[in-house]
Amino acid sequence: MHNNWIAGEWIGSSNVQKNLNPSDLDDVVGEYVRASQADVEQAIGAAHAAWPAWSLSTPQQRFDALDQIGAEILARKAELGELLAREEGKTLPEAIGEVARAGQIFKFFAGETLRMTGDIQASVRPGIQVEVTREPMGVVGIITPWNFPIAIPAWKIAPALAYGNCVVFKPADLVPGSAWALAEIISRGGLPPGVFNLAMGRGSVVGAALIADPRVTAITFTGSVDTGRQILQQTAALQKKAQLELGGKNPLVILNDADMETALNCTIQGAFYSTGQRCTASSRIIVERGIYGQFTQALAERTKALRVGHALAAETQIGPVSDESQLQQNLEYVGIGKAEGARLLCGGERLQHPANGYYFSPAVFADATNDMRISREEIFGPVASVIPADDYEHAVALANDTEFGLSSGICTQSLKHATHFKRASQAGMVMVNVATAGVDYHVPFGGRKGSSHGPREQGRYAQEFFTVVKTAYTLA
Ligand SMILES: NC(=O)C1=CN([C@@H]2O[C@H](COP(=O)(O)OP(=O)(O)OC[C@H]3O[C@@H](n4cnc5c(N)ncnc54)[C@H](OP(=O)(O)O)[C@@H]3O)[C@@H](O)[C@H]2O)C=CC1
Numbered sequence: 174m175h176n177n178w179i180a181g182e183w184i185g186s187s188n189v190q191k192n193l194n195p196s197d198l199d200d201v202v203g204e205y206v207r208a209s210q211a212d213v214e215q216a217i218g219a220a221h222a223a224w225p226a227w228s229l230s231t232p233q234q235r236f237d238a239l240d241q242i243g244a245e246i247l248a249r250k251a252e253l254g255e256l257l258a259r260e261e262g263k264t265l266p267e268a269i270g271e272v273a274r275a276g277q278i279f280k281f282f283a284g285e286t287l288r289m290t291g292d293i294q295a296s297v298r299p300g301i302q303v304e305v306t307r308e309p310m311g312v313v314g315i316i317t318p319w320n321f322p323i324a325i326p327a328w329k330i331a332p333a334l335a336y337g338n339c340v341v342f343k344p345a346d347l348v349p350g351s352a353w354a355l356a357e358i359i360s361r362g363g364l365p366p367g368v369f370n371l372a373m374g375r376g377s378v379v380g381a382a383l384i385a386d387p388r389v390t391a392i393t394f395t396g397s398v399d400t401g402r403q404i405l406q407q408t409a410a411l412q413k414k415a416q417l418e419l420g421g422k423n424p425l426v427i428l429n430d431a432d433m434e435t436a437l438n439c440t441i442q443g444a445f446y447s448t449g450q451r452c453t454a455s456s457r458i459i460v461e462r463g464i465y466g467q468f469t470q471a472l473a474e475r476t477k478a479l480r481v482g483h484a485l486a487a488e489t490q491i492g493p494v495s496d497e498s499q500l501q502q503n504l505e506y507v508g509i510g511k512a513e514g515a516r517l518l519c520g521g522e523r524l525q526h527p528a529n530g531y532y533f534s535p536a537v538f539a540d541a542t543n544d545m546r547i548s549r550e551e552i553f554g555p556v557a558s559v560i561p562a563d564d565y566e567h568a569v570a571l572a573n574d575t576e577f578g579l580s581s582g583i584c585t586q587s588l589k590h591a592t593h594f595k596r597a598s599q600a601g602m603v604m605v606n607v608a609t610a611g612v613d614y615h616v617p618f619g620g621r622k623g624s625s626h627g628p629r630e631q632g633r634y635a636q637e638f639f640t641v642v643k644t645a646y647t648l649a
Pocket residue numbers: 316317318319320343344345346347374375376377379380381384395396397398400401403404418419420421451452499502551552553
């Protein structure tokens with residue numbers, strides 16, 4: 174049994190869920206408790222009580238804890254990667270890569286504890302000195318999704334602790350295994366009791382309690398647009414700081430002069446790897462007409478050749494879908510795309526497999542238009558719409574014509590167009606001849622328009638959310 178970590182102790186519950194492997198539903202990854210309302214209140218109380226002392230901890234104390242946590246994650250990346258692949262369904266190399274990223278994130282934010290700076294400015298009044306510094310905020314509620322079960326928790330927990338906050342962490346109910354393993358490592362990191370708490374359980378119970386409790390100063394959330402918007406309304410009413418990372422409908426523009434191999438690799442990698450279950454996935458492939466026929470044919474051939482299978486099998490390139498509801502969502506959108514008149518070139522079907530899992534063949538829709546639902550709504554699966562564009566200007570207009578703005582990409586050999594696109598794209602992250610998904614861990618992550626709310630995550634820009642600014646005046 175895997176319990177919650179609250180106030181420096183492992184706390185059990187009779188409410189237990191079985192964590193199932195989406196590659197093979199007969200494989201039970203483990204049993205994990207679900208926190209009650211009272212458990213969450215205890216976790217928040219412990220974090221609130223621990224904060225005054227923790228907010229005054231030295232950078233060295235925080236460095237040592239985060240560095241040790243990062244080192245252990247990195248040392249155990251193969252074992253933790255296997256656990257992640259079993260519970261979430263991404264392939265083993267992808268899962269090990271995600272675990273390594275989590276370890277590197279803890280190491281990065283260990284370093285950030287030593288790099289905190291402030292400003293000293295002259296006052297406009299004589300004899301006064303002005304200092305501008307950053308301070309921790311208090312108790313941070315962290316609510317995470319299922320698609321990156323260790324990296325997303327890492328990039329929220331590590332900066333929260335690095336900048337002197339206390340944490341109550343609520344992972345996605347679908348994937349508690351990696352979250353529990355991370356919490357177990359953190360529990361041995363030398364943090365005082367209450368500084369870090371794990372409250373596994375349902376969003377409707379644990380998430381809702383974190384949002385409502387006045388002792389929680391800030392909420393950082395990654396997940397669906399609907400839940401995110403609901404959280405934004407609730408936190409706004411309570412004047413809580415909120416950071417939201419939501420959906421994407423990310424465009425990849427392919428111009429006539431693109432290197433075909435690069436364009437195909439970026440498309441396959443961005444649209445289908447990690448089973449398309451990434452908010453940065455390329456779901457709109459906008460192709461200039463001069464190469465449209467050649468590109469779509471080659472894309473269909475490459476897509477059909479992708480090996481869909483058990484996440485732990487060495488030959489697998491595309492793992493299963495995360496659960497039944499996500500699989501049904503993918504199938505529903507395939508039906509919508511067909512009904513809207515897009516041409517299904519391949520895939521889009523539930524696959525039979527010797528293991529009892531959620532297997533789905535990656536789908537390519539050609540001749541899609543940008544106003545179809547399959548081109549406007551986040552499907553969150555391996556389904557790509559290919560949309561023809563008349564020229565570069567038309568492609569940019571299509572790319573920006575979306576309610577989202579997380580990542581975008583262009584494949585071209587033209588420096589002029591690449592340079593223009595980097596400026597013209599209304600997205601938080603822009604890629605040139607690089608897939609829209611799969612980002613570095615030490616630079617800002619986040620989007621524009623409906624994709625994000627609040628300051629950026631990751632890199633040193635993370636301090637904007639996890640700290641509060643103080644201005645002090647001293648008469649010299
Ligand atoms: N942008 C992204 O990275 C992601 C986007 N999605 C999108 O969302 C769709 C649905 O996925 P789903 O997992 O249901 O996403 P949700 O937004 O429902 O879940 C994300 C997290 O929020 C929690 N949560 C749910 N409801 C509340 C609430 N009322 N208050 C506080 N916390 C809450 C969830 O808990 P619980 O686990 O108990 O539901 C989970 O931890 C996907 O198909 C995809 O389109 C999903 C994952 C990531």
